[in-house]
Amino acid sequence: MKKNIVVxxxxxxxxxxxxxxxxxxxxxxxxxxxxxxxxxxxxxQNENSGFFSFLNFKKAPPEKAEVNVADKSRLTPLEQSAKLxxxxxVNSQLLLGYSYLYGENGAVVDYEKSFEYYAxxxxxxxxxxxxxxxxxxxxxxxxxxxxxxxxxxxxKSANLGNADAAVNLGFILISGNGHASNPGLxxxxxxxxxxxxxxxxxxxxxxxHYKGKLRTKDYKKAAKLFKNAADAGIDxxxxxxxxxxxxxxxxxxxxxxxxxxxxxxxxxxxxxxxxSLGEILAKGEKYKRxxxxxxxxxxxxSVRDMPEASEQRAAVESKLKIEELLQAQSxxxxxxxxxxxxxxxxxxxxGNNIAAYIDDVK
Numbered sequence: 001m002k003k004n005i006v007v008x009x010x011x012x013x014x015x016x017x018x019x020x021x022x023x024x025x026x027x028x029x030x031x032x033x034x035x036x037x038x039x040x041x042x043x044x045q046n047e048n049s050g051f052f053s054f055l056n057f058k059k060a061p062p063e064k065a066e067v068n069v070a071d072k073s074r075l076t077p078l079e080q081s082a083k084l085x086x087x088x089x090v091n092s093q094l095l096l097g098y099s100y101l102y103g104e105n106g107a108v109v110d111y112e113k114s115f116e117y118y119a120x121x122x123x124x125x126x127x128x129x130x131x132x133x134x135x136x137x138x139x140x141x142x143x144x145x146x147x148x149x150x151x152x153x154x155x156k157s158a159n160l161g162n163a164d165a166a167v168n169l170g171f172i173l174i175s176g177n178g179h180a181s182n183p184g185l186x187x188x189x190x191x192x193x194x195x196x197x198x199x200x201x202x203x204x205x206x207x208x209h210y211k212g213k214l215r216t217k218d219y220k221k222a223a224k225l226f227k228n229a230a231d232a233g234i235d236x237x238x239x240x241x242x243x244x245x246x247x248x249x250x251x252x253x254x255x256x257x258x259x260x261x262x263x264x265x266x267x268x269x270x271x272x273x274x275x276s277l278g279e280i281l282a283k284g285e286k287y288k289r290x291x292x293x294x295x296x297x298x299x300x301x302s303v304r305d306m307p308e309a310s311e312q313r314a315a316v317e318s319k320l321k322i323e324e325l326l327q328a329q330s331x332x333x334x335x336x337x338x339x340x341x342x343x344x345x346x347x348x349x350x351g352n353n354i355a356a357y358i359d360d361v362k
Contacts, residue, residue, distance in 0.1 A: 029122060029130075030152045054135035054168050056345050057098055078106040085117060093121040094128055101141075115142030122153065130157035131165040138168075147172065158189060166193035167201050171350055174357045183361045187214045194225060199232035199342060200354075207355045210240065214358060219250030230261055233340030236355065238265035239273045246286075255286040266297065269337025274301040275309050282316050291319050292328055299332040 066084075075083065078099065084092035097118035099107035107113075115136050121129025134153030137146050151172050157165030166189040173186035187208055193201030206225030208215035223244050229237035238261040244250055245258035259280060265273035278297035281290040298313035317325060339347070346354060 029133075029156070030149055052171065052350050053139045054349060055101070055139050055141060056349060057101065057132055057135070076106060081105075085120065088120075088124070090121050090124055090126045090129065093117045093124075094126070094132075097121065097129070097132060111136075111142035113142075125156075125160070127157045127160040127162035127165065130154075130160070131162050131168065134165065134168065138172075158192070161196070163193040163196040163198040163201065166190070166196075167198055170201065170204065171357065174361065183214055183358075197228075199229045199234055199237075200346060202226075202232075203229035203234050203237045204354065204358065206237070207240070207358055210244075211358065214361060219244065221250075223250035230264070233268075233342045234346065235265045235268040235270040235273070235339065235343045236353070238262070238268075239270055239276070242273070242276065246280075255280065259287055266300075267337070268339040268343050269304075271301045271304040271306050271309075274298075274304075275306050275312070278309070278312060282312065291316050292324055295320060295325070295328045296332050296335075299329065300335055303332075 078096075081092045081096050081099075085096050094117070095105065096107070097114050099105040100110045100114040100117065103109040115133070118129050118133040118136060122133040123129075130153045134150040134157065136142050137153065138150035139145065151169060154165045154169035154172070158169055170186045170189040170193065173182045173189065175181060187205070190201045190204045190208075194205040202225040205215065206222045206229060209218045209225065210222035211217070223241065226237045226241040226244065230241045242258040242261040242265070245254045245261070247253065251257075259277065262273045262277040262280070266277055274297045278294045278301065280287050281297070282294035283289070295313060295316050298309045298316065301309035302313055320328065350357075
């Protein structure tokens with residue numbers, strides 16, 4: 001995996017022509033946090049190094065406040081939300097931040113307006129507003145990129161109980177170029193988010209226990225965490241949990257469960273799961289043999305990133321009749337991966353192998 005390097009620096013407060021809050025209010029967002037104390041100042045050149053993106057927000061909650069009857073008749077829904085937002089309604093501010101970020105609910109994409117409304121919610125100490133404003137700072141959307149400010153906002157949001165923010169901060173802390181990283185603190189944030197039920201954090205904490213790195217090796221804890229993450233739809237968690245069922249690590253050995261989770265991961269396009277399930281079906285030792293399906297799986301894995309699967313495909317090919325072989329090839333050609341939303345989010349935001357963030361810690 002190509003590791004995203006995150007370097008944090010102490011920047012100045014920028015002026016925002018679209019945001020009418022006074023500067024002292026804006027400054028208050030970045031004061032008195034651990035992130036502010038712990039991250040070192042680096043150059044602007046380093047700040048622009050490779051980074052991941054957190055810009056995949058959940059839809060904002062529905063409005064709770066309502067405008068008066070007269071405004072309902074003369075204002076569009078977007079204008080009604082703006083009026084409520086200007087009066088301080090946080091839900092309307094969040095809705096507008098989301099709407100202008102993605103061009104939904106009658107809004108045209110306008111990153112500066114998105115920043116404005118998320119900043120208004122953040123200034124009211126709203127955990128979603130703080131997290132989403134941090135994401136805009138981190139990715140440089142609607143504002144000049146500043147990863148220190150992003151980390152501060154994520155920390156504030158996490159301290160208010162926002163598990164998504166704790167995960168975001170965890171990935172910032174575990175990555176970096178060495179001096180700016182803090183893997184131990186990152187795992188603390190992952191653990192907090194995992195305890196709150198966040199599946200991505202549960203996967204990261206489970207992997208730490210599975211490998212015995214940054215946390216004590218504990219297969220039972222790892223299996224429990226992986227199961228939560230797997231059932232939430234994370235393909236890598238489904239793969240590792242399947243391996244644990246095959247080996248009896250932390251759970252009773254059960255090839256039926258292993259195959260179940262491998263199949264779920266295969267549907268999402270996970271090539272190592274394709275190869276592993278293909279081996280199980282080709283051998284037929286602990287699970288019913290299925291040469292036809294094994295060929296399909298080896299074929300799929302071989303055209304992705306597992307060239308060794310082509311050897312396994314050739315080994316089972318001779319055991320199929322010509323009509324079975326043609327049908328297997330046709331099935332492989334028709335295959336389309338269907339990753340879950342959470343798997344898509346992980347791949348887009350943090351990369352295809354988030355376990356590597358732990359593996360790469362020195």
